[in-house]
Amino acid sequence: MERTDVKISAPGKVILHGEHSVLYGKTALAVSLGLRSTVIIKELAPTDNPKIHVHFPNVGLDDTLALKPVIEQLFTTSISRKCSWNEPTRIDHESHLKKVDGVLHMIRPGFDDLQSNQKNSLRCLLYAFGGIFGNSGLNISDFSIKLTSDLTVGAGTGSSASFSVCICAAILQLVKLKNSENDGDFSVEEKNIVSAWAYNCEKITHGAPSGIDNTTCTHGSLVSFKKGEDPLLLASPELRVLLVDSRVGRETSRLVAAVKDLHGRNVAAVDHVMEAMNHVAVTAAELLKKLSNTKSEEDIEAIYKHLQELWEMNHCLLASLGVSHPALEAIRLAAGDHGLACKLTGAGGGGNAIVLIPPSTEESTVNALKTKLLNSGFRVTDTLVGGSGVEIHK
Ligand SMILES: Nc1ncnc2c1ncn2[C@@H]1O[C@H](COP(=O)(O)OP(=O)(O)O)[C@@H](O)[C@H]1O
Ligand SMILES: C[C@@](O)(CCOP(=O)(O)O)CC(=O)O
Structure with a gap:
């Protein structure tokens, strides 16, 4: 069987104007940065006991996790009937996240003792993997995922959105390639799907973010953003x-x-x-x-x-x-x-x-x-x- 490899990058962002006021319904302006994160997913030779090999060096994570419980708990549960891989807004966020946390406690010994940035990275990864790939009806065995970033983690330059956009886009691209769809660039509609999944991941780290970070890291360039309205993508x-x-x-x-x-x-x-x-x-x-x-x-x-x-x-x-x-x-x-x-x-x-x-x-x-x-x-x-x-x- 042919093995699929995916490589994706996404920029960080800076907010030029409107931080905080955006949460009060005001216009904000953000722009993508030259600094980027890059993720590579590689399918590996299948084994009897399939694993996910996770390398996130910027947060000091180098883990090997059992894949079977992920498939059993996150691919076949009720969420799979409610939402498809291209319907990120239909997912039952809380119940999906609860299942993700349950699985992580099962497959990652000492999960509770990890640093919060490590925990959140793993939660985002499994959330997106279960939500996107788990709702695609496709099969997968052993694979590795490596994400590196030029961005400082936790300094307000959108490392979390850049991370989430990369992860969600890479999993979406994996679905597309396995479905033998064209391997051209993402369309605007596909970017909107990536951004909406990344927003769900941002909720894991930030509770109720405005959405400006994931929007800017997905679309790039200059974004004029108002909560609840379509973003204006400006040159x-x-x-x-x-x-x-x-x-x-x-x-x-x-x-x-x-x-x-x-x-x-x-x-x-x-x-x-x-x-x-x-x-x-x-x-x-x-x-x-x-x-x-x-x-x-x-x-x-x-x-x-x-x-x-x-x-x-x-x-x-x-x-x-x-x-x-x-x-x-x-x-x-x-x-x-x-x-x-x-x-x-x-x-x-x-x-x-x-x-x-x-x-x-x-x-x-x-x-x-x-x-x-x-x-x-x-x-x-x-x-x-x-x-x-x-x-x-x-
Ligand atoms: N390169 C990375 N590798 C793994 N996780 C990352 C990376 N960059 C960001 N993250 C995730 O994003 C979170 C940082 O979010 P946050 O504190 O909002 O920083 P920022 O303001 O840079 O977005 C981390 O806790 C981690 O879970
Ligand atoms: C304070 C706020 O407006 C910007 C937060 O920026 P950052 O993620 O800390 O870069 C919050 C938000 O927009 O979700």
Whole structure:
């Protein structure tokens, strides 16, 4: 029997505008990053006691898991009649996740003692494998899955969405190839299926995420996103940013809960902050659209000046919600000393800040800022944003 191999990559993301306010129904703007995750699934020679070999080096996982209980518990249960591999929104999320957790306790000795990022990676993998492959009616024996990533795990650059998009897309591609469907690129409809499965996985890690991360990591480029509406996929101008890792760990769910508490105590004030952030995001989207169609250096300069103003404003609005951190303020101060605008990105409380580099910036200025940040112990990535989304590699 022919064995199928699949290789898929997906980018990380940065939120340009609208983190937190997106959870209050406001517009957010996110863009894909040049940093990517890559997954390879390889079917192996079948054995009497089939196994899944899992290699996730970024979270220190190198496991061999029995496949039979996965097939028995996740392929043949009630969910398989309710939802098909291409109907991610029809799955009974809670009951499927409960079964996934039951199986993991059966096949992974010491599952409870794993670190939470390791547990969540395995939960996402089996959730997607059971949900997608388990509902395809296809057979599988031994296989290996290896995922590596350029992204720092847990720093607000979408490592979890990039991971989930890769896993879901790879399993979907496996289904397609085993069904002898064409091996061309994903269609927009297929990408929407990948994104919706990845959203289900994101719920495992984040509870009730907005969906902006999985959408951006799937479709790439520039995404204008409002909860409950179809995302607007915009052409992204080439934007250069310094991605500065504060090296301060944070948990998105904790920060989201803190903002919710603040909102509960100061409803009108926080609502106004959210509305201001909405104006910033909508204006930035218009400016970025203009930037894609502008040739005049003078106009480009003026657009960047306006964008810089919006970045500064957005950071201060987020700081007013209590989600900045002394390390993020130090990064912003250093950027300001070099005449550059900076804002936190993602949930805040640590994680990354982004510094916008207009094309007119002297290289010596960028280098001086990089040196200052590196000497202060931060990690700096000089990168272009707005590249492709999920990709199949032949
Ligand atoms: N390269 C990876 N390998 C395995 N799991 C990963 C990887 N990247 C992310 N994850 C999963 O995503 C989770 C990180 O999510 P989160 O804290 O939101 O980080 P981020 O802000 O980078 O998305 C981890 O706990 C882990 O379960
Ligand atoms: C705070 C929030 O708006 C962004 C979270 O960003 P990140 O996953 O921490 O990069 C939450 C969300 O959109 O689900």
